[in-house]
Amino acid sequence: MPELPEVETIVRGLGEKLRELEFSKVEVRLKKCIRGSKRSFLASLRGKKILRVERRGKNIVFHLSGGTALLVHLRMTGRLRFMLAPMLPEKHTHVIFSFKNHPGQLHFVDQRQFGRVFVEQKGDGDNLVSLAHLGPEPLEISGKEFIRRARAKDRAIKPLLLDQRFLAGVGNIYADEALHRAQIHPHRRANALPENTLLGLFHGLQRILGAAIRAGGTSVRSYVDASGSPGGFQRFLRVYGREGKACPYCGTAIVRERVAGRSSFFCPQCQPQPRRKGGRSANPRKGPP
C-alpha cells in the first residue's frame, strides 16, 4: 500500500529515467483504469514529452509539455514498472507506455484494478483541479501550522491523520507508527490534545516519513519501487501489523482495533485510552425493518 514514502521512492527513481522522454505508442489494456475515453487519453499523450516527475500526497505527477500532466494514483496494489527494454507484460498490466527516444517501457500494473491514470490540463501555477482538495505536505508545513490545523478539528486523531484534506500522503502504516511514537491513543480527539503533544506527534511523523524515504519505503504485502526493489522500513515498524507482539517500549502486547472503519495497531499501555465523554457506549445496531 503505497503511502508518501513509497510514492516518493517511486518518483525519485522514475524522475532520472523518464526526463525528456517523448511518448510514442501507448497501449491501454484495461479501460477502467483510465478516466474518460481511451481515445481522448491517447490523444492527450500524443507527441508529449515528460518534463519532470513529482509527488503530491500519494499521487504521482508527470509534468508534460503543452501545460498538461499525467496523474497516477496507485491506491492499494498499483505499481509502476520501468524497464530498459520492451518486456512481455506481467499479469495485471493495464497500461504500457513506449517512447520515441528510448527503447524502454513504463508499465502500469494493478492486481486489484483500483489505481487510476489520467491526463489533465494544468491551470495557473501548475495547478491541478484533481489535486486541489489535498492538504499540505507533512514534510513541508511548520509545527505551528500543524498545531493550528489540528486544534481546529473536533474528531479522533487517527482518522484526521488519514484525511488527505488535512495532510497529504499519510496512510494507515505511518499514522499508527507516528501515534505510537508520540504515545497517543488513536481515539483521542485532536482538539483535546495539548500543544506539546501535537508538536511531538508532528515531529515524530516527520522523522518517520523521512526515515522511511531513506529506507526506500515499507514493503508489506508486495510493494516494490519502479525498478522492482522492495523497501526496507518494515524492519523498523513498532506497531503496524504486529498484533499480539511485544511493544518495543514496554513489552505489552500490541492490540488491533477498528478505528473509524480502519484497522489500527497500538500499545494499550503506552497509548492509554482517552476518558470517554459518554461517546460510544453500546452499538445502536438497528437492523432494517
Added chain:
DNA sequence: CTGCATGTTAGGTT
C-alpha cells in the same frame, strides 16, 4: 462454496 478482510475515496447521512 461463503463470507470476510483489505485501503482509499466518493458520496450520502447525521
Added chain:
DNA sequence: CAACCTAACATGCA
C-alpha cells in the same frame, strides 16, 4: 458545515 458511515472496487484466504 463538519463529522461520521458505508459502498464500491477485485482478489485472496479462512
